Amino acid sequence: MIYPGFIVSKIRDWARKEPPSTERITVDNHQCNGSYGVHQARVQLAGDPITYRLIIAPADAPITINGRPIGEHFAQPLGDR
Numbered sequence: 815m816i817y818p819g820f821i822v823s824k825i826r827d828w829a830r831k832e833p834p835s836t837e838r839i840t841v842d843n844h845q846c847n848g849s850y851g852v853h854q855a856r857v858q859l860a861g862d863p864i865t866y867r868l869i870i871a872p873a874d875a876p877i878t879i880n881g882r883p884i885g886e887h888f889a890q891p892l893g894d895r
C-alpha cells in the first residue's frame with residue numbers, strides 16, 4: 815500500500831491545529847493522480863503572497879522538472895531508510 819493521501823491529510827490536520835498567528839500555514843485543495851499515487855495540495859503562509867505546491871509521492875514516482883527526472887535537481891539522492 816502507499817499512503818501519500820494519508821500523509822497530506824496529517825500535514826493539513828497539523829496546520830489546522832496550530833494557533834492563529836502571523837505564521838499561520840494553510841493546506842487545502844488536496845488532489846490526487848491515482849495512476850502514480852501522487853498527491854498535491856496548495857500551501858499558503860499568512861503574510862506571504864506566494865502560493866506553494868506540496869507534492870507527496872512514492873520515491874519512484876515519475877516526477878520531472880523541465881523534462882528531467884526530479885532526482886537530478888538535487889545534490890544528494892533521496893536515499894533509503
